[in-house]
Amino acid sequence: MPEGLLPKMLSVRVLDASRCHLGEGPSYDPVTDTAWWVDILECRLFERRLGTSDPAMVHPLPFMASDVAAIDADCQLLSGADGLYIRTLADGTLTRHCSLEAEDGGTRSNDGRVHPSGALWISTMGRDAEPGRGTIYHVTGTRVTRLFSGLTIPNGIGFSPDGATGYFVDTQEGVLRRVALDPATGLPTGTPETHYDHRGGEGGIDGAAVDTEGLIWTARFGAGCLDAYSPAGERVHTIPVPVRQPTCPTFAGRNRDQLLVTSAHEGMDAAQRAADPDHGRTLLVDLGRPGLLEPAFRLAP
Numbered sequence: 001m002p003e004g005l006l007p008k009m010l011s012v013r014v015l016d017a018s019r020c021h022l023g024e025g026p027s028y029d030p031v032t033d034t035a036w037w038v039d040i041l042e043c044r045l046f047e048r049r050l051g052t053s054d055p056a057m058v059h060p061l062p063f064m065a066s067d068v069a070a071i072d073a074d075c076q077l078l079s080g081a082d083g084l085y086i087r088t089l090a091d092g093t094l095t096r097h098c099s100l101e102a103e104d105g106g107t108r109s110n111d112g113r114v115h116p117s118g119a120l121w122i123s124t125m126g127r128d129a130e131p132g133r134g135t136i137y138h139v140t141g142t143r144v145t146r147l148f149s150g151l152t153i154p155n156g157i158g159f160s161p162d163g164a165t166g167y168f169v170d171t172q173e174g175v176l177r178r179v180a181l182d183p184a185t186g187l188p189t190g191t192p193e194t195h196y197d198h199r200g201g202e203g204g205i206d207g208a209a210v211d212t213e214g215l216i217w218t219a220r221f222g223a224g225c226l227d228a229y230s231p232a233g234e235r236v237h238t239i240p241v242p243v244r245q246p247t248c249p250t251f252a253g254r255n256r257d258q259l260l261v262t263s264a265h266e267g268m269d270a271a272q273r274a275a276d277p278d279h280g281r282t283l284l285v286d287l288g289r290p291g292l293l294e295p296a297f298r299l300a301p
Contacts, residue, residue, distance in 0.1 A: 011286040012241055015260065016048050016056040019280035023262030024207070025067035025079070025112065026282070028252035030293060035252055036068045036076070037262050037282055040108070045078070045087075046282070050253065056282075059092055067112035067122065070296040077297045079109040079122050084139065086299075097299070098142040100124065107133055111155045111207055111248070115186030116163035118298030121147070123154030129172070136168060138187055141301035147188060155248075158208040158216055159186070160231065161292060167195060167216055171204040176218070176229065195233045207248025209259065211291040219246035219261060226261065226285070241283055244268075244276040251291030252284070259285040 020039035027036045035048045043064055048056035067079035071086065078085045078094070082102040086095045101107050101124050112122035119140040126133035134151030137144050148154075148168070156169035156176055163183035169176045175197050180190035195216075198205055203223025208216050214231040224244045228237035243263040252260040265279040273279050 013284055014278055015282045015284040018056055020264060022264040022266045023282060024247050026248055026250040026260045026262050027068040028250055028260060035260050038065045040064050040066050064108050066109040069114050079112050081108040098144060111157050113157040114295045114297050115159050116295055117184055117186045118295055119186040120297050121157045125153050129153055155206045156208040156218055158210045160214050169205045171206055174199040176205055196229050209249045209251055209291055211289055217249050219248055221245050221247060242278050251293060256290045256293060257287055259287050261285060
């Protein structure tokens with residue numbers, strides 16, 4: 001489908017009735033047609049088969065997790081408050097793979113995405129979103145490399161289809177940035193540049209996913225919509241969604257043409273929740289154009 005053209009009527013529906021305090025980190029397994037996401041603040045992991053009407057299974061976690069990524073048929077990776085953890089799918093056993101700011105009890109993990117090389121970009125932030133405490137790291141195997149620091153709420157991590165460009169945003173600042181990467185490693189080869197300046201706009205740019213044509217689809221927290229940005233840095237689409245605080249999309253479905261979108265009711269009072277009936281619920285948007293599935297994380301560099 002050419003850039004700039006979307007179906008006239010998009011189907012946007014609630015995937016699961018569960019409400020998340022802070023839903024985040026969605027992932028999709030095409031082999032089992034399973035959606036995964038987390039509720040950061042309530043320490044919960046959700047598992048939902050898309051081809052069924054069964055409700056999501058909820059797995060309690062012993063820590064706050066912010067991101068889910070595939071490893072192989074038997075294991076997945078969870079980004080936790082003090083490190084990355086391997087979770088065995090069969091029994092839920094958790095094993096710490098490597099530390100991530102484990103010495104700093106005032107931070108936690110936040111947004112993350114796996115680069116086509118199999119390396120993970122994962123961010124951290126202050127537990128109370130303190131200015132300047134956010135950082136983005138590159139993880140290959142157990143090697144953790146600091147990429148960008150001095151951020152507040154790092155989000156919007158995504159990669160171009162060829163792996164040569166990375167994207168990220170500090171939601172607090174409102175500037176979506178791009179940076180040249182080595183496609184073989186996912187490490188920056190240049191300095192971040194402005195891709196789109198959202199300062200002064202409604203809501204804040206949150207999580208991101210990239211489609212096969214290179215459009216960057218982002219959730220706009222506080223504005224009840226998804227936006228798409230072209231590789232040239234233009235906002236080319238805006239799609240309303242029935243939650244005020246969408247947090248992160250990822251591509252899902254047998255044809256990879258749906259967006260799985262998490263949301264949150266963090267910070268909303270009773271009146272705001274009443275005005276937003278689907279607050280905190282996870283959505284499925286039939287986008288009608290294919291996206292990139294997030295690659296598996298490579299345990300060995």
